Amino acid sequence: MKNANVPNFLIVGAAKGGTTSIYNYLLQHPEVFLTRIKEPCFFCFADSPPQYKIPPNTIFSFEEYKELFKNSDKYKMKGEATAIYLYLYESTIKNIKKYLPDYEDLNIIMILRNPVDRAFSQYMHNVRDMREDATFEEAIAAEKLRKEKNTNTDFFYLERGYYSEQVKAYLENFKNVKIYLFEDLISSPENLMKDLCDFLKINSSIKFNTNEKFNVSGRPKSKFLIRLVKENSVLKQFLKMIIPKKSRKKFAASVKNKVYAINLQKEKINPEIKKALKKHYREDILKLQKLINRDLSSWLK
Template structure:
């Protein structure tokens, strides 16, 4: 039956490319890189080598908009990413920005009404903090403390139609999630939760495989985590070189194989020290996101009472 589903879903392929069958639409810093890597190991699934082409977001932005180098604006280029997909495979891609802009769902579903979507949702405080930790580690964020960052953004509105490249506003996902839920039938959407994904990654991936209609007994290497925030690189010398090397890493990114980039990241972050979020900062930010947490609980039917408490959601270290 799984292969019948794949054959029916893969009829739009051409020699010049095709539209994908599914999208992982976010959320950022909720395990999407690990999900990308696991799916890429499945013989019945085809993913572009690079995560986050972000076409459905980028194509609608002005030509003058400054976007990350990996974002794809051209329909031809985007469809060519899936040109290698066999007729018996499901193809898709992972772009967390699709949960950051309210105009994306309508654009996707107008072109691909049978699209399947997968989401991983996580406590907004943990996602926003993980984003700062990762960007600070990688030399992308000059603000020296998370508290100073919050002070800079506190007066800005949280709810925006486009929260790409923000911190606090990126913690708000329900406006875009409502659009996805309104346009995608329940049987074609899968909602995962970061806590569950971290606690039972293999079981979560079996659920994903069944949702996509592919075999669920494949070893996807789920014991390994990818792109983990981790904390601060322990050795000052390594920490300084890694952060300062960002301009060079960005320049050579198109020329270096993904496997080499991943190897360099693993080497640089082999030893890190945890950076726990201060309890008073967590309480302050949780109170700011209380309305969002309640709205998310109502929309998804998940009991998120624990998210309103003073302690973080428990999850093993290692996932982003």
């Protein structure tokens, strides 16, 4: 991309597929610039705020979006990560073409997770953040009504897992698209990052620290601790006083991950619901398998 204040790569999703981990690993690379704000959501909501409540970090103005890339000139690769770009592919692709004249050179990165596991993980993510009171079964049964009521897309547990049309649109509109599976990240994050560096044409001999897990889901044992790390303004002000600005975000993320590690209780999806959802997604998974030329049979077992 010729403009220094725009990205030349995007991590577009899927949500709960490992985008946060890839974002944090790439932050370690000296040739890579990533926006301070993860999930700026600009290309899906540009100039058109949705009616439902969205994160306060969301960027609507192109001028404000370009400010995120200020002082990024010295980096070979400049990017951002917004997981909703995959699901909201129509508005995202339209706005990429509108705001990035050199969009043909844009590198698109996505990581896909078994849609059944992804749906349950997203549900547990909302449980973690105390945004979801329904059971998983109740929540997926209410999804159609929630959509009709223009609920935040974070609650579209099933619909966000229909990958085939989403992926197809990116493959048809961009020449540089790299697709990973969640299994690639779990089995060998080092190999994934090396391959990703090769895709981005940056030094692939970098040794990444891939030990830390990011954005994990689960049911909180203590709601107080969740509120403390997510909402407590006094804590944030205290960190501003003792932690240099350059290190503050990394430190805060590390603290949050440690709190999650000790405070979140893992849960498993009901086997009968899992079996039904595998059948539900079967046709779309088979379409995706053919589209990306990857064996997805394990998603159907």
